Amino acid sequence: MSTGETWGAAFASATTDSMSVYDRIMVPRIFDPWADLLLDCVGVAPGDAVLDVATGPGTVARRAAVRAGASGRVSACDLSPAMLVMATAKPPDGGAAPITYLHGPAEALDVPDEAFDLALCQQGLQFFPDRAGALTEMRRALRPGGRLGVAVWCAIHECPPFEALAVAFERVLGAEVALTFRTGPWGLPDPGELGRLVDAAGFTGVEVVRRTLPVVFEGGPSQLLATAGAAVVAPLIAALDERGRADLLAAATEALAPLTDAGAVRSELASHVVTARR
């Protein structure tokens, strides 16, 4: 199993409690702003039918639903029951397209052929056991001329707060744990490989661009470290005794010092955004 697949399996078996940190800390500071960027890149028109693959707690689906409006429709799938519990618990936005949430893998989408104007996948592809199969499924679900938008993080050193966390994990939990962290969400960093994957799935007009957005953890290193509760390393951190947890926070605080200003961690994250057409 690749590291990305290990992370994917961990999401799938996670409890809602452990994933709540993702929704509470990561979504507003990271995934919501990136969802807006992805939707700007792809373009959503009123009335569009939108498919969001690996929707997590409905991040892209909900923002696409607002843009598609009441005459649109959104289907959103994820493999993680915990993520879908959080997604379905959120009240719909006024005037937004209805969202249907589906439990299942990206590699076997439970949707009809040629049913969508847009297929979107934000920070999911790197976790799929069969990336080519998932892209083929997204193409199958798109009507001819329909548009694809996929976002995948660049290398972890281009996402400095998380590279600093990896350094802290290496110091306290060891090199192997740090490598597992580094090569999960940041495990598909080559824009050439990304473009070739989308191209090989039969899409046309494939474009890969590198984008950056600022990120702020106003709660400082401890708030950023808390996001590891939704990561593959979470059980190892939970198993640390009080001294171990203090060592980890000290290591994270030290590694994050160049990014910390008046108690807040301020930096930027870089992602590749792929757009293409069926």
Ligand SMILES: C[S@@+](CC[C@H](N)C(=O)[O-])C[C@H]1O[C@@H](n2cnc3c(N)ncnc32)[C@H](O)[C@@H]1O
């Ligand atoms: C980093 S989260 C991104 C979630 C969401 N797109 C967002 O922007 O907040 C990755 C998501 O991929 C999902 N995932 C991983 N492997 C999957 C698979 N094979 N099929 C469907 N979803 C999968 C996880 O359950 C998780 O919700």
